Amino acid sequence: MKFSINRASFVKALNIVQRAISSKTTIPILTGLKIDVSPNHILLTGSNADISIQTTISGDNPDNDLTISDTGSIVLPARFFGKIVKKLPGNELSIEVGDNFQTNINSGNSDFTINGLDANGYPHLPEVNTDNTVDLPAEIFKEVIGQTVIAVSKQESRPILTGVHFTLNQNQLVAVATDSHRLSQRKVDLPKEDDGEYDVVIPGDSLKELSHMLDGEKEQIKMNLSENQVMFNFGVTRFYSRLLEGNYPDTSRLIPNSSVTKVQFSAAYLLAAVERASLLSHESRNNVIKLSIKPNDKVVTITGNSPDVGKVEEDLDPKKVEGEELEISFNPDYMKEALRAFGQIDVEVGFTSALRPFTIVPTDEQEEFIQLITPVRTF
């Protein structure tokens, strides 16, 4: 195996697959980066128990300046090899595998020789059928992840809740996550009707990693499913994740379809007030803030309290307030994460009673995105 390549192109591809490589793995060869050299392209692979990432550097792209002398494969210690490649002096980089997997890395006057591993010992990536593909703009999919992954459970006691539940029916994709204290649901209408019906649970951690990789990605992302794997394909990169096994609970009946008290705010304005109130609730044993709503007086007051440290009270300025008088207490951290997911738009918060979950939806497009938070009983 021997090739030379533009170093910047190689570093870019390396950074992508390194996201999947961890130095903490029980399978030693997975601390390595796998390089497969074919007659006209190089394939880089990184993997851990949960996700795998593959990306291609093509000889057809003149920017890559790829010259392949010998095909073949090698596994190199990823963390260490990455540091070397990033610090090399030249614009070009050449890699050659010698006897006993000893690998020479050359750039400018700098000459490294490091010990590689036999690529035959590297696990095979799962085979994913690419017949049934769901196409989605990458930006939209990144938004869907960001809006739902906040509500996945961090507890391993019910593993299925550590994932986001995706269902596809006709041309509508629905993503739901809940940790049983809060729920987040996003619906997206797909541009073209799809025959297939999907029902899968993707680990939240996999989705977070994928989301980082979609930064600035303007193209379509293609999603393919197999029995227990999902593969996302975008640009020259493939991202594999295992699926969570088990039945996701039916969440549709949790969402109330009416409310007795409604308030409207700019999400960013309400977020800032909740952040202030949470400064005090965080100093207290039970991390709770209170909202008092008096629709007749057009008054909404937020309060936070810590006996040791002090208290805060703030009269809010809602865009609209209607319905019955209400006092309700809740965990401000759930509320902060929920509100951040709306960005700069206006939201409507709807309450049915002090003890029933309340909803947050965009003031416009209320069907598209809904978050649910369970209040805390304080009396």
Added chain:
Amino acid sequence: MKFSINRASFVKALNIVQRAISSKTTIPILTGLKIDVSPNHILLTGSNADISIQTTISGDNPDNDLTISDTGSIVLPARFFGKIVKKLPGNELSIEVGDNFQTNINSGNSDFTINGLDANGYPHLPEVNTDNTVDLPAEIFKEVIGQTVIAVSKQESRPILTGVHFTLNQNQLVAVATDSHRLSQRKVDLPKEDDGEYDVVIPGDSLKELSHMLDGEKEQIKMNLSENQVMFNFGVTRFYSRLLEGNYPDTSRLIPNSSVTKVQFSAAYLLAAVERASLLSHESRNNVIKLSIKPNDKVVTITGNSPDVGKVEEDLDPKKVEGEELEISFNPDYMKEALRAFGQIDVEVGFTSALRPFTIVPTDEQEEFIQLITPVRTF
């Protein structure tokens, strides 16, 4: 005590004194920020066992928008109070102390009440005589700190070596630090002749903190000394540090005054090569890299080696090489820190033998700045 003020001005002053305040202190009141309100200005004070910082917000500056209704003093929990002030909604901020040191903080519609402490319990800052002042451009002093503090000892076994030794004689300031493996010495000619003679050791940690505060500071910094304290005065801020007690070792005789082999490099070029070689030495038990100098062939080679991982060899491109042939091994981390202190200029490295300390000086102005590194015996 009651005043109102432009919130941004207050936050700026708060950020300065908060540098001295730690939540890990054995004196509980020092976790607090002290606010002293005089008829025409506010003084903020923060302190820990080693350093204290005071800054003034003046009523004369219209940007501060300062209105003082009642003078007085209070100590407020610094970390928590800081978070509140930074998150308040309004441009203006008003603070009023009520009964039992309960303090009301108001901005926009937001109303905080927090528990303060009696300012009479706050320790007095040391009195420093301001008769003998050393004046220095802040930029130069920041440079002096950066160039010497790298060599202070991190070991508490010889406390005096954890500081930088400053001596002032006539119009020359000399700063020296050594951890006994390396030494860094910087000389500065002061613009005006000074009568006093100073000989003090300032803790390295205090100097690092001071250095951060001098970022972008274009004015003069004034240095005043007392028995066991130093005070630096710049702009509206005073920075106090304790001095280290004891005699600093005589370092002048450590610096060799001739060399048998000399090489010249751009500091940044040599640094990059040392960084590459250190990738391998860091994987090895004895963290050592080797330089082989053959002046007759104009060849300088750097090598790093780790039996488990691999090796690296790089032929360097010196600007000049002269003298005797030499092989020398040293800790690359000392070399990296030393070279970084030179920035983008050219340096001359001078060797006397494989076992004697070698020197690094600017190719020009060799007297001004010198670093010394002790090699490692590998045979």
